[in-house]
Amino acid sequence: MRKVPEVTIYFWIVKLLSTAMGESTSDYLVYHINPYLAVALGCIGLIASLVLQLLVRRYVAWIYWLAVVMVAIFGTMAADVIHVVLGIPYLISTVFFAVALAVIFAVWYASEKTLSIHSINTPRRELFYWATVITTFALGTAAGDMTAATLGLGYFASGVLFAVLFAVPALAYRWFGLNEVAAFWFAYIMTRPFGASFADWFGKPILGGLGLGDTKVALVLTILIIGFVGYLTVTRKDMKG
Numbered sequence: 001m002r003k004v005p006e007v008t009i010y011f012w013i014v015k016l017l018s019t020a021m022g023e024s025t026s027d028y029l030v031y032h033i034n035p036y037l038a039v040a041l042g043c044i045g046l047i048a049s050l051v052l053q054l055l056v057r058r059y060v061a062w063i064y065w066l067a068v069v070m071v072a073i074f075g076t077m078a079a080d081v082i083h084v085v086l087g088i089p090y091l092i093s094t095v096f097f098a099v100a101l102a103v104i105f106a107v108w109y110a111s112e113k114t115l116s117i118h119s120i121n122t123p124r125r126e127l128f129y130w131a132t133v134i135t136t137f138a139l140g141t142a143a144g145d146m147t148a149a150t151l152g153l154g155y156f157a158s159g160v161l162f163a164v165l166f167a168v169p170a171l172a173y174r175w176f177g178l179n180e181v182a183a184f185w186f187a188y189i190m191t192r193p194f195g196a197s198f199a200d201w202f203g204k205p206i207l208g209g210l211g212l213g214d215t216k217v218a219l220v221l222t223i224l225i226i227g228f229v230g231y232l233t234v235t236r237k238d239m240k241g
Helices: 009-032 035-055 061-084 090-112 123-150 154-176 180-203 214-235
Strands: none
Touching: 009 035, 009 061, 009 123, 009 180, 009 214, 035 061, 035 123, 061 090, 061 123, 061 180, 061 214, 090 123, 123 154, 123 180, 154 180, 180 214
16 A cells, blocks of 8 residues: 555645744754754654654555654754764765765665655655655755855745746646656755745844744744644545545
8 A cells, every 4th residue: 555645736735844844843953952962852753753654554644744744854953963063065965965865766766666656555665765755855955055055045045946946847747748757856855945945034034034933933834734734634635536
C-alpha cells in the first residue's frame, strides 16, 4: 500500500507551510533554549516521527506530515550547525548537499529503476524517499541562506526567486513535456528555500525582514498546518480514489 499522499494542490500548500514552519521553529528553539539541547530534541523528534511513519502500513495524513515537519525542523538545524558551528560557507554546504542528493537519486534509481513517488509501496523505496526528503530540506536551507546572506539578496528577494523557480517545472511540464518525475523533484527541492525565505522575511529583523518574531510566525504556521491536515484527514482529498 502506498505510504505517501497524492500530489494535489493541498500537498504543495502543506509542504510550503511545513518548510516555513520548520525554519521558524528551528530558529526559535536554537535561540531560546540551549542550542545543543535544541538539536538533540530535534533529532529525537525526527527519529520518533520517522519510526512511526515507517511502522504504519499505509498513508496516514497526520503521521506523514508530522514526519515532514520534523524533517523541516531538524533539516534547518543540520544546515545551520554546518555553517554556524563548523564555519563552513553556505556555498560549500549547498554544493555538498546537492552532490549528496544526486548520489541518493543515482543509488535509488539503480536499485529501483524509478524515482516516482507513485511507487512508494515497499520499505526500501520508502527509505530512499525519506533519505531524499531529508537531503532536499538541508539543501534548500543552505541554498536559501546563501542567496539571502552570501549573495545579499535579502529574504524577500530570495523568496521571490525561489517562488519563480518553484513554478518553472510546472510550466515546463505543461508546455514542453518535461518528465513528470523530474518536474516533481525539482519543484519539491524549491519548496524549502521558497517557504523558508518568506518565513525569515516575516520573522527576522535583518536582511530586509519585517521582524515579527519567530515565535509568532511559527505559531501561525503550526495552526495552519493543523487545519489543513485535519481537513485532509476528514475529506481524504489527498488519497487516490
